[in-house]
Amino acid sequence: MMGAAILTNLPALLVVVPLLLAPFSAVLPIAGLAWVLALVGTGISFLAALMLQSVTENGVRISYHLGNWEPPWGIEFVVDSASSLTLVVMSALGFLATLAARRLVAIEIADKDSGKFYAAWLLVVGGLFGLVMTADAFNLFVFLEISALASVILIGTGAGTDRRALVAGYHYLVIGAVGATFYVIGVGFVYAITGTLNMGDMASRLPDAAGGAALYVGFGFMVAGMLVKAAIFPVHIWLPAAYGYAPSAVSTLLAAIATKAALYVLARIFFTIFGGTPDIVDIALSNIIVPLAVGGIFVGTIMAIYEADIKKMFAHSSVAQIGYIALGLALATPAGISAGFIHIGNHALIKGGIFMAIGGFVAALGARASLETITGIGRRMPITATAFLICGLSLAGLPLTAGFISKLYLVRAILETDSYAILALVLISSALSVVYLWKVMEVMWMQPAPARSPKLIENPAIYLPLWMVALGNIWFGIDASWIVGAARLAATALLGGGA
Amino acid sequence: MIEQLAGSWNYIIVVILMMTGLFMVIARANLVKKMIGLSIFQTSVFIFYISLGKMAGGTAPILDGNPDTLYSNPLPHVLILTAIVVGVATTALGLALILRINEAFGSVEEDEIIAAKASQSLARPKRPTSEAAE
Structure with a gap:
């Protein structure tokens, strides 16, 4: 009886559990307990997302009516193959980021603030889940702001180690x-x-509907707003500073899951809400989104090459990777959209791992990670640095890593549409991304550590979750059948028309 | 032409407020003024929604039993109630951040903050030796 009630209410629980745990976490005086609450919240969400995914695997579409109010009067949550894949990716990485957060937060955040920190953490996670599931356009705005305001708080907590976090948080706000x-x-x-x-x-x-000009204006405003949230070039400017100056744990969480939800909402706007008026969508996708995505890929990659601060370098690289996802979605073919979804999953794995590893470096060094401070760190912190290397290779798209699968399916999707100019640009940008990765790896592994440098201790509380993510990068590089199958279903569900 | 303008004067006000607010957000270097601009920008959207729900000659949507009564649409108004709450939360958080920025940088002017960042951009770790001490 109880079990059945839980099962039928899974979509609501996914949002309600993190949101309800947040106020309890805020008043908890002990940092460790607050972390346990956050871990329980994200863990339950992960299990719930997995269950939802197994239900929607056969193309089933769950429509959940909040408070039993029939849509369109009440708010509806929709879980189909597309949203359940996004949810599984986000909740899995959310859980792993929480696992790694304990040590990182203990170092960077004052103990008395930890309860409030994890409260904001749970609000971000719960808000993002709601963003993905809701089928109500205005309710979406509310979830958007819940997660955005809570992320601003999380970014601002970086002020304990670097005051520039405050300005970054303000600009993001x-x-x-x-x-x-x-x-x-x-x-x-x-x-x-x-x-x-x-x-x-x-x-x-x-x-x-005889919408006329109002239809175009409405579509334009909705898309423009979500472009900002998804950090697509040229409205990505808030992202590098926000990820760069946030505490390490926060960079991990936001880089892995935050923009993914906004990208998914963009796909919903294009293919669900405006699915019945393909003429506007096609014009917008091929004339605006594709050029912006390619622009973002290049700007992000080139900025990353010239950046000496490691966290900011990979934040710039996120802008480029978001460009790849947006490009896949903007091709608007089944192959393109599944390539977009595959990269949503793989990029979460790659960037989650990279920011976790940087967090490990920062924790051990007690200073910001820059090309200068991480010199020779490969030999001083071999466990963390090796996992970082794996995630870096995955980012470059080396075969047998998850990143290769993303690039492979993206390239195949572009070839299908015969747009060779875009293909050439994607391949050039991939080659360019090797430049900044090489810069980091060369400094880490091939240069000797400065003389008289103190011994660095690696903490298993950070490198164990990091290695789970790193092994995930290899696992999904060798056996990609799960994510490829799920992404294909997601594309079918999105293009199937109607919500 | 004039009639058309007069008929949609509320939307004209909305556009003027919207552009004023957005201009302040972009052009002002003072962080507090940016927040004021943001509030004006959001308020313009509130007026836009409220205008959408108003029917000419419509009254408050409380059933009076008369089938000929014309009611205004209450839904946009309720939506804006939510949006106002979100707006207040945004402003409060923004002002709180400005207070902290003022403590940390000694200024709320963007150009001065950028100058301060350039002159002293060293990290201030909370625990100097981190894990090595344990």
Whole structure:
């Protein structure tokens, strides 16, 4: 009886459990207990996401009515193959990031603030899950702001070690709020045309509605707002500083899961809400999103090459990787969208691992990781540095790593559409990404450590979760059948029309 | 032309407020003024939604039993209630961050903060020797 009630309410629980645990965490005086709460919250979410994924594997679409109010009056949560894959990726990496957070947070955050820190952590996670599941356009804005405001708090806690975190958090707050408000303006226009806020209803009413210019304006505002949140070039400017100056644990969490949710919402806007009016979507995708994605790939990669601070370097690289995901989604073919979803999963693994490893370096060094401070660290911290190397190779797309699978499917999807110019640009940018990776690896492994450097101690609380992620990069590089199959189903679910 | 403008004057106000707010967010170097701009920008959207829900001659949506009564659409108004809460939270968090920025940098002017960052950008680790001490 109890079990059945839990099973039927899984979609709600995924959001409610982290959100409910957050206030308890905020008042807990002991840092360790707050961490346990966060671990329990993300762990339960991970299990719930896995169960939802197993249910939706056969193309089943779960529609959950919050408070038993029938949509379109009530808020509807939709879990299909596309959202369940995104949820599994996000909750898995959220759980692993929480696992690694204990040690990193103990070093960088004052003990008395830890309870509040984990409260904000749980709010980010719960908000992002809601963002992925909700089928109500306005409810989406609320989840967007829950997770955005909580991430600003998390970024701001970096002020304990580097005051620039405050400015980075402020900029993210302002730019993010403008983006979210743009989205709300767009929803207003679409609501004015269709008279509904439910995405499925919008999709079925838009083709017949005499929207005229209002339709274009609404679509433009909604997309522009989400571009900011997904950090797509040229509105990615908040990202490098935010990831660069946030505490290591926060960089790990945000880099692994935060922009993924926004990218998924973008896909929902293009293929679910405006799925019935393909003419606008096609124009926007091929004339705007594809050039922006390619632009982001190059700007991110080139900025990363010239960056000496390791965290900021990989934050710039995230901008480029988000470009690859957006490019896959913007091809709007089944192959392209599944390539986008494959890279959503693999990039979460790659960047989660890389930022965890950098966190390990920072914890041991007691200083920011720059090309200078990590000189020769390969021999001083072999366990962490080897995992970092694996994730780095995966980022470059070496065969037998997860990153290779992403590149392979992306290239195949581009070949299908016969756009050789884009293919050439993608291959050139991949080659360029080797430049900054080489710079880091050369400094780490081939240069001797400075004389009289103190012995560095590696902490298993950081490198155990890190190695889980690193082995995940190898596992999904050798046997990619799970993610490829799930991504294909996700693409079918998204393109199937209607929510 | 004039009639059309007069008929949609509320939307014209919305656009003027929206552009004023956005301009302040982009152009002002003072962080507090940026927050004020953001609030004006968000308020313009509130007015936009409220205008959407207003029916000409419509009254408050409370059933009075008369089938001929024209009601305004309450839904956009309720949505904006939520958006106002979000807006207040955003402003509060922004002002809190500005307070901390002022403590850390001694200024709320963006150019001065950038100058301060360039002159002293060393990390200040909480525990100098970290794990080695344990």
